[in-house]
Amino acid sequence: MLTHRDTLRRCASSYGRRIAIVGDAGDEWTYAELDRVTDALACGLAGLGLVPGERVMWLERNCVEYLIAYFATAKAGLVFSPLNYWLRGPEMEGLIDLVQPACLMAGAEYAEMLDGLAMPASVRSRVAVSGKATGWMPWSELLTTAGTIDRVPNDEHAQHEIIFTSGTTGQAKGVCRSQRKRIIDSIMSALAFEVTRNEHMVFFGPQFHIGGGSVPNQALVQGGKATIITFDTDRVGRAIADGATYLIGVPAHYNLLFESGALDGVDTASVRGCYVGGSVATEKLFEGITSHFPGTDLVHGYGSTESGPHTMALRGQEFLDHRGALGLPVPGNEVRVADPLGTDVPEGEVGELLVRSDTVMDHYLNRPDLTEAAFYADGWLRTGDLVSVDADGYYRLAGRAKEMIISGGENIYPKEIEDVLAEHDAIAEVAVIGIPDPLYEERAIAVVRLHAGQAATEDELRAFVRARLAGFKTPREVRFIEEFPRTPVGKIAKDQLSKAHGSVFSA
Template sequence: MTNLATNLAVSAARDGAAPAIRLGAAEVSFAQLDAASAHVAGLLRERGVQPGDRVGIMLPNVPQFAAAYFGILRAGAVVVPMNVLLKAREVGFYLDDSQAKLVFAWHGFAEDAVAGAAAGTECLLVTPGEFEALLAATTPQPQVVERAADDTAVILYTSGTTGTPKGAELSHANLIRNTEVVTGLFTLTADDVVLGALPLFHSFGQVCGLSATVAAGACLALVPRFDAQAALDTIHRYRVTIFEGVPTMYVAMLAHPDRARFDVSSLRMCASGGAALPVEVLREFEAQFGCIVLEGYGLSETSPVASFNHADRERKAGSIGTPVAGVEMALRDVENGVGEIVIRGHNVMKGYWGRPDATAEVIDADGWFRSGDLARMDEDGYFFIVDRKKDMIIRGGYNVYPREIEELLYEHPAVREVAVIGVPHAELGEEVCAAIALKEGATATADELREHVKAQAAAYKYPRHVWLVDELPKSPTGKILKRAVETPAGLLD
């Protein structure tokens, strides 16, 4: 049967008593999660939701997310995951664009959810206790609805850095295969405990966290909203074996002043994605936490995993590894060894929901998806991200890749986080600038940090303007948001 929800039913049948999800002191077994998803499917049927209809999920990292996610899939409907921090106007866009029939929304964000759904989507508020009572009063739908391999399972909206967000349509086949790939990459078994600190509404947390953990019969230990203390405490309390995170999470855990109080010896493997992990951070994390970090790469449009380092092969610091099984990667428009990554395989989305023109711009006639990421490839076929195409700075006709300069700055012992950006310049086109947050208790001047780079990089590359900040702006998934970095007034005057 082709339906991603089958993985939950299979794991529940194999060992229903095993813990599927933990959150604080609460524990949900596989049998309980499977039953909850069957009640969600029954509830959707009672509300008139048909196979193929879209249903939104606007829930944080709580067990109810998993019940709703697999319940929607079980009913044959399409999941539309949504960030809980969306405002009414944005909620309205997601629901209207996807033509969602219903949205499950967390009670704590009711005002924006209800206002955004007003245009014609039923809004079902999820309040602990009340939601479970509602499900208990519903006739469950035990069977998993059969779907075709290329039927849409999930519509993941991209962040919309340019224009309005676009919904990447991921099929059941896309997600089933990517879940299998992740389970193999991390050698996941029923004995594993995975830290669920990544937002479940995002592709990384959803597939590599929730979906792969459920398929393996492992346990997902949830952290509702990431902070280093909560993550370290959860690892310590539940003997977490696998940590999946974005680079800012690694930085925050390393910087935690009481890190030594937590026992993290259970960790056997860590995975980093979402953005390039600075080499210095990777090395320090491995040394301090005593486990290997595998860096990988992917996008919402690639379900998400496209390439990864492998535990049983050579790992190269700074590399996103090699393509995963069944996936091809290549470089297009190569100049001085750097080109745009293109991807082809079972992981590439069907297209952007209702946007054939936008789809045609990124997927060619031969099935190659243009990623917008610039990389180089070594003689062993390992890929190294150079930068996002749109982040590249052109200073006086020379290409400057912010990541290269950021790597140099991370090597300075006082630097915690950094964003290198291009600022418009009347004569040069753009000037290289850096916003830097220092480690707690560390001291360094802007001049000192600029000289640190100047001594190691070509004259056109080093940041002419450096300023210190307490924190860098971040997306809900923890990525540093370069477009939101504020430049000091009169910077280039």
């Protein structure tokens, strides 16, 4: 059975004394301890009267307890749904009402805020993960409940997680997935990214994102180690000093780490892989990574909350040989590039990426209309991303279908322009959006953040693009910005940027 109950049991049997997870304060759990504590928590949740199929919502900053609760809810047959801790009360209220949880689990700092929200009648239990909160059961008390999980159905197809999309456009949607799909994704992506049983992975992305469970599980399905921290440059530096082999971050994480001095005097020889995701990365960033970690492979992946999330992978020399590509499909993923009618386009032409695999989502929570719109017949997921395939079979992103700019009847893909501008030495980050134009219907503008101490003019940057791309692709304007709005996972928040600059995509 591909369930977390069986996977943890097998890992405890095979790797019992190996360290599985490490917390922010350096606290450690072996595989045997992880299996025992998740059994205990599963019994505690059952002792609260929770029954298979009921839902648990989580709200806390990054911590190992997240993974313990994630696995324990699976063992108890419950559904786990984390909340974004950056949301405001009214935003959370809407998501809680959608999920209709039977139990809330939260850090004490969030308990008072949750107590002030209108709660659905489904909420019967509240558990304080850290600290003390009036009316909330302490986490430690749940771990002392006697019992067994053997009576709980061990169903690999049962829904286990509801993860809300952190996309850059539109309203958040609850993506539902089974244990079986999560475990297949972990195994296949570990193979594609070359994550091994000897990996010491450092994870500091927000756990409420799809990566909160899926990324550490790449190491945990095979006896590796995962350190879970909230991003802090000094804490990352200590993890590297402790022998970390694999880092996962977006460009902003690496830039902050290098600028902080946290690596001064630290032996970085253990780092063999640096995953770079999230947004446009510059050549200067890649040079910085290889300079600070001379023995590392550059790693890139592509996917979405709906698709697995791991759909494409690229690592090492392949990364260098196919700079800017999304990569090749992760094993088990079948992909196509299609026109709006779902018909395959010729090689080299741009179309929507379609994905079919055993890891794509089951459905959107309570939205059969959106679920139907997300799939073609025979299980093909519409990603909404525009790609092309090069002569070597590597997939390249052209942009989001919703972001494509049509100027004077010509299609303009923001990603193509962003990639060119990212090569300019003065540019730290760039985003291209479309705004209304009375003559051409739309026009492309580039919003740019420069490196500290660097200078560039609008005319200079427009000429830089014009020398490399067709004239109609050259941004009509370049606007400079001190700081970009960001999504919870560190991507440039194009929806917020669009509203500020009058984009045609601001709705």
